[in-house]
Amino acid sequence: MAAAASPIKVDAQTDQLISHAAHFLKRSKKEVVDIAIREYIENHxxxxxxxxxxxxxxxxxxxxxxxxxxxxxxxxxxxxxxxxxxxx
Structure with a gap:
């Protein structure tokens, strides 16, 4: 079963951080956010x-x-x- 896409809203500064991380890690913004959220939840x-x-x-x-x-x-x-x- 394919996961449904749900848009999230972040402020401009956070979006810029995501964009920079994605660029330098050679990943998509979606991948960066997905990994970050999963790590955050695991850590908390x-x-x-x-x-x-x-x-x-x-x-x-x-x-x-x-x-x-x-x-x-x-x-x-x-x-x-x-x-x-x-x-x-």
């Missing part, structure tokens, strides 16, 4: 795993827990705004 894998684990511990299957996680609001803050029914 434990941080990513910790964040995912923390997020999963916050979810209890309710709408309220999902909204709290997505918004960064506490359950008390959500309740102040009207909250959710016990079935949500």
């Amino acid at each position: 894998r434990s941080e990513i795993q910790t964040a995912v684990s923390q997020a999963l511990r916050q979810l209890d299957g309710s709408t309220a827990s999902s909204v709290a996680l997505l918004t960064g609001m506490s359950r008390d803050e959500l309740d102040e705004l009207g909250g959710f029914s016990k079935t949500d």
Whole structure:
């Protein structure tokens, strides 16, 4: 299955860095970005795993827990705004 291409946007300075790296490494910009992202994720894998684990511990299957996680609001803050029914 072929991977779908998804455009990403970077600022002009980052684009220039990517262009220079691609030129001097004799690679395409796409290859440079692909390699850089894969290396970054590998180097930060434990941080990513910790964040995912923390997020999963916050979810209890309710709408309220999902909204709290997505918004960064506490359950008390959500309740102040009207909250959710016990079935949500």
